[in-house]
Amino acid sequence: MSINHPAHALYLGVPGWVVAWIILIAGVSVFAYILYKRSILIRRAAPDPRFSQIGKRVAGLLLYGIIQKRQPRYLWAGVIHLMIFWGFVVLGLRSIDLVTQGLGIPVLNPLMETGFGPFYNTLKDFFELIVLSACIWGILRRAMVRPERYGGSHHWEAYLVLGLISFLMITDMVYEGTGLLMNPSSGKGWLPASQLATVVLSGSSPQTISGLYGTSYWLHILTFFFFLNFLPLGKHFHIITALPNVFFKRLSTGKIKPARWDVADIDDLDSLGVEKIEDFTWKHILDFYTCTECGRCSDNCPADATGRPLSPKLLTMKLRDYCFDRVPLFGKIQAQDAEQDRPALVGDIVSYDEIWSCTTCGACEAECPVFIEYIDKIIDMRRHLVETSQNPNTFNQVLMHVEKTGNPFGKPAAKRAEWVRDCGDIPVKRLNQGDTVDVLFFVDGYGSYDPAGQSIACDMVRAFNAAGVDFGILGPLEKDSGHQVRRMGEEGLFQLLMEENMEVLNEIRFNRIVTTDPHAFNTLKNDYPGAFEVMHYTQFFASLLEEGKLKPSKALEGKDIYTYHDPCYLGRHNGVYEAPRRLLQAIPGLNLVEMKRSRDRSFCCGGGDVILWHEIEQEEMRMAAKRVEMAREAGADAIVTACPFCYIHFEDAIKTGGWEDTMRVVDLMRLVVSTLEG
Ligand code: SF4
Ligand code: SF4
Known part of the structure; x- marks a missing residue:
């Protein structure tokens, strides 16, 4: 039987290649229109400098975007995802080939006629089987295992997309299989998927085979463009946005973004934080579009696990819906909340309790396979609440104490070093302007005033003394590091604490700062502008251990x-x-x-x-x-x-x-x- 490519057949008198061009132009135009609509909020959003350190970004893209290192953290779901993702990578070339064949411009023919052709065809066939198996596995897993973390996700959409991908695989297998049945010499390479189709269809009449050949081709092409246009309508937008989102991921952890990236002094800002959707940065809007609804973030979120009203996945899904609602595909961009009687973004769409439930622990961010960020967004919403006095009342006294006394307890600054009296007769230097010391022990508020913190601070003094470390404390010159204050959303007070501490730190010569509190350690290291070395005590004493200056020798009592x-x-x-x-x-x-x-x-x-x-x-x-x-x-x-x-x-x-x-x-x-x- 001879093969007449579907592009050369006539459909109601119209040549196939004309039909292919109509499908292409319609498919690409609608796709471009949807992307244009989706880009509006990204273009209106707050700035975010994510174009530096390109080498690091490319490396991150390869590791987390292409190799998908985080996927197997959930083993079976990760394996399924890797099978489908790698299938997409391999089969992308096949899609280009099929579409351009139909258009009558088979641009890949020269390549496929080289030795690469048979190799690629075999690879393509293998991946069609792999992707089909992964889709069936994924559908069964969703339907039967029903992992809890998928709660609240769009299940019908997941089934539809897995079904569409399976359909794409099957139509190509049928197209190639029927081609082989009509002309056994048409297949180049070992084609396991197409051979499977020939086995299934071998008893069919020549007319059926010929009909299936053309039908499977057009169904494949139509499904391909339908699939493409369906992606930006929901969670499968991630198929398009995940790689850029990974490329633009944050390159460091621990830091909080400034109130606005393009304004150095917060006094120059009319308002602080996020009140409306455009106040998020463009990267944060891209995050909303990129969520796969896999639920790994919520599965690891301690707030969710303890019944607090916060699920990071559901938060992102709500905000994505809000973005879609704000810029509908058809019709005008919706006015801002205040201009219409619409629910407020902060307070209604995202509740106060959701915002205050977050501990900023970072478990969600460490788990998300596509690097969606939460902490900066939540703190930006808190900044708005604090600025407009919508924070919990209980904060007011704490913030007032920190502002007046430099500690959350409201205790006099003059008593900040009184804890040293309980550490025995070990001399503790109180540092002043111009002093020099090896280790500046930054005690912070809890170490200075809270009994449990004081006892840890005394143990630090004992260990410094035992290891012969030259150390000193700032005493009344020290203010709270401001870690919690910043993460509560009180940016102005944080800036004040930071400036006052920096002024003192700049007047003393030291080699490194050591802290007991990981929060102070984090903020001094990541939020402060100083070019000084900051160590947590575990790092500092572990290094002394290696140098032989710290010698734990007495065995612990008991068998705990x-x-x-x-x-x-x-x-x-x-x-x-x-x-x-x-x-x-x-x-x-x-x-x-x-x-x-x-x-x-x-x-x-x-x-x-x-x-x-x-x-x-x-x-x-x-x-x-x-x-x-x-x-x-x-x-x-x-x-x-x-x-x-x-x-x-x-x-x-x-x-x-x-x-x-x-x-x-x-x-x-x-x-x-x-x-x-x-
Ligand atoms: S940072 Fe907040 S949202 Fe993320 S896991 Fe921790 S508590 Fe949950
Ligand atoms: S934010 Fe990340 S981890 Fe959470 S559901 Fe979305 S893609 Fe999954």
Whole structure:
């Protein structure tokens, strides 16, 4: 049987290639129109400088966009996604070939007639089978396993798209298979998918085969353009936006974006934060378009896990719907909320409790396969609430104390160094303008005034002394680092604290700053403009251990089993996972177990949060209590942490949970000091 390519057949007297051009022009025009509409908010949004460090961005794109390193963190879903993604990469060339064949401009023919042709055809056929299997697997998994994290996602859309992809694979298999049946010499290379189609169709009449040949071709082309235009209408927009989103991902963690990237001084701004959708940056709007609704963020979110009214996935989905609603495909751009009787973005679409439920722990961002950001968006919404006095009342007194006294307790600055009296007779230098010291110990508010923080600070002093470190503190010259203040959304007060601290730090000569609190460590390292080295104590003492200046030699008493809790601002935000573990391993007689959720999957204790000053009523369980349960499941008798906030939260959770007989919390510094001789 001879093969007449569908492009050469007549359809109601119209040549096939004309039909192909009509489909192409219509398909591409509609697609361009939808993309234009989707780009409007991106173009109107706030600036965001994401065009620097191109080499790093390309490397990130290769690792996370092409190799998709984060996908297998959820093994089976990741494998399915990789199969489909790689299928898309390989089959893209096939789509170009099929479309251009139909247009009568077979641009790939010269390439396909080389040795590459048979090789590619075999690869293409393999991937058609792989993608088809992955789609069937994906459909069954969704329907039967029903992972909880898909709750609230658009299921029908997922089924439709998996169905469309399967249909694309099947139509191409039928097209090529019927071609082989009509002309066995037409296939170049080993074609397992097409051969499968020939087996299935081998009993059909020549007319059926000829009819299927043309029909499968046109169905394939029509489905292809329908699929293309369907993508930007919902969650599958990520097929187009994911690679750019990964390319433009944030290159560092721990930092908070400024109030506006193009304005250096916040006094020059008319308003702070996000009130309307265009106040988000263009990258944040791109984030909304890119969400795949996989739910990995919410699955790891401690707020979601403890029943707080926050699911990062649902937050992004709401904001994407809001973007689509604001710029509808047909009709005019909707006016701003205030100009119409529409629900406000902040307060109505995104509730106050959602905004205040976030602990800024970063678990969502560490998990998202397409690098969607949450913390900056949430803080930008908080900035608006604080600026317009819509923050919880309980914040007002805390913020007033910080402003007046430089600490959240409202205690006199003159008493900031009184804690040293409880550290025995070890001399502690109080630094002044012009002084020189090796280590500047930045104590921060909790270390200075809270009993638990003070006790950790004293252990620091003991360890510095034992290792012969030249150190000093700022005492009354020090103000709170402002970490929490900034993350509460009080940008003005944060700037003030930072300026005052910077003024003092610039007048003292030191080699490095060491902190006990991962929050102070994070903000001094990432938010402050100083070019100084900042270390958390775990890093500093781990380096002394390696140099042989710190020698834990006394064995721990008892047979307790310890587990280490990675504080979010030490681990996820700053990548410090090994130093605390090196210190722990150096402690003689210490039995250590890891919790299931550790390192970058650590579960926030609630400490990076505003919970010390604001209760979320809808919470079912305290995060710290949930974390203590995880430690119990791991078989531990004691949770070791390296953060005064974690310590306070765990201590409280153990008391209120009635676990005092079976669980305790200990700061790593205490453990280290208890093993030093003398
Ligand atoms: S930062 Fe933490 S608490 Fe906030 S949304 Fe992400 S995972 Fe949830
Ligand atoms: S934000 Fe990221 S992790 Fe969360 S649902 Fe969307 S794609 Fe998945």
